[in-house]
């Protein structure tokens with residue numbers, strides 16, 4: 001299988017690239033100057049904001065589009081430039097080379113659903129960040145249709161594992177005593193271990209699950225405070241103090257805190273039919289991740 005991955009140097013993308021390479025796929029990573037990817041992958045150096053780079057003239061069975069600016073990015077121009085314009089630029093470089101594009105997004109596009117979210121739930125983003133992500137998704141979906149390219153979208157829950165926000169924002173700050181719980185922590189979140197995200201993304205391609213959407217989260221939505229409590233117990237640190245959400249927004253950005261503090265519970269019934277989750281619940285995944293971090 002010939003695969004192109006954008007965001008292949010990031011938390012999720014690097015693990016996806018490792019797994020694809022180990023499975024014998026031919027992998028090309030799009031990365032920015034100075035970033036490093038798995039040495040077994042071919043690389044294309046380029047920034048999605050400036051499409052002045054060339055993607056090799058090959059046919060890619062699958063393109064995983066993970067590159068994105070994160071919701072903590074406070075500069076709205078950068079958010080749009082990377083997450084929307086970057087997607088448009090990518091498509092213009094790939095439209096004659098891709099057979100199937102898998103767009104990786106998040107649950108923020110469902111807004112504040114109030115009900116269990118699944119693939120049939122309404123997309124109703126209520127942050128600038130998620131609005132731009134949805135515009136990019138719609139652009140890709142319609143452009144793929146127009147060009148006869150298969151398209152699917154993966155809506156990821158909050159992805160934890162040995163890296164990303166879980167390590168850098170939660171674990172490191174809990175260890176230093178500098179993490180503060182935004183608001184009450186009573187809001188529900190849907191988590192998923194990074195290894196299960198990688199398996200799910202792989203299964204979508206392997207099983208040719210084209211022109212579909214998937215909610216990718218584990219089977220156990222949980223209040224954020226209960227999740228953090230388990231992390232604290234595993235780390236052997238005290239449960240953190242709280243910070244009013246208004247102050248948290250000033251520090252971390254309004255969109256990031258709005259996304260985090262919105263209750264969201266998901267059903268993973270559809271993706272669970274396509275692949276087996278290693279960690280059905282954070283109660284298994286968090287201890288395993290913390291022990292991996294300690295070793």
Ligand SMILES: NC(=O)c1ccc[n+]([C@@H]2O[C@H](COP(=O)([O-])OP(=O)(O)OC[C@H]3O[C@@H](n4cnc5c(N)ncnc54)[C@H](OP(=O)(O)O)[C@@H]3O)[C@@H](O)[C@H]2O)c1
Pocket residue numbers: 006007008009010011012013030031032033035036046047048049065066067068069070082086104105106107155156157158159160164165
């Ligand atoms: N982590 C989560 O909990 C979570 C939850 C829901 C959805 N998602 C989605 O999953 C995807 C991957 O998330 P992640 O946590 O792995 O992100 P990440 O660690 O922040 O990685 C972001 C990736 O995007 C690349 N990138 C950023 N700007 C770029 C640009 N202008 N041109 C080319 N590449 C650029 C980065 O490359 P460099 O190495 O050059 O910086 C990096 O490889 C994102 O689309 C994210 O929205 C993540």
